[in-house]
Amino acid sequence: YEDNQVTLDPDVVDAWGIPVPRIAMRWRDNELAMRRDMAEQAAEMLDAMGGRNIQVRLSEKQSPGYGIHEVGTARMGTDPRRSVLDQFQRSHDIRNLMITDGSGFVSSACQNPTLTIMALTVRSCDHLLDELKRGNV
Structure with a gap:
């Protein structure tokens, strides 16, 4: 969500x-x-495996970051007015700056994003190498 932001105070x-x-x-x-559904499915799986005394407790006031992989803050996109990075994770404003971590993600699931970050980094490096060969960097 665009209104979920990290800015400088x-x-x-x-x-x-x-x-x-x-923040x-x-x-x-x-x-x-999604949290409720995930908890219900986990309880069903535990029950199917013979689990006992299964209790699901969800707090609606749970702090961000408790059970997720933090990514974002430098949105990737094609419109410099609505994003920080282009499709190769290069800054729209600073052409010699590439941010090849999870900052460009606009959202995240609960899965570990490490392999996706690695794949995007390889893609960014391939693009940078092509740009170097063309003399654009």
Whole structure:
């Protein structure tokens, strides 16, 4: 969601005078429904395997990042007005900056994103090599 953001706090700085991150996010109905469904399916699987005393407790106030892989903050896209990185994870604003981690993801599931990050990095490196060969970098 575009309104889930990490920005620099204009009023609070750390011990070195650097603005601290300010996180604005909220769970939406879709995420809450996915959590409930996941918990129900897990309970069904445990029951099918002979589990006993299965209890599902979900807190609607669970902190972000508790059970997910944090990605995002530098949205990947084709429109520089709505994204930070292009399709090769190169900054729209700083042409010699490539961010090849999970920052370009616009969303994430619960699966570990490491292999996808590695694949995107290889793709970015291939593109960069092609650009070097053409003399564009």
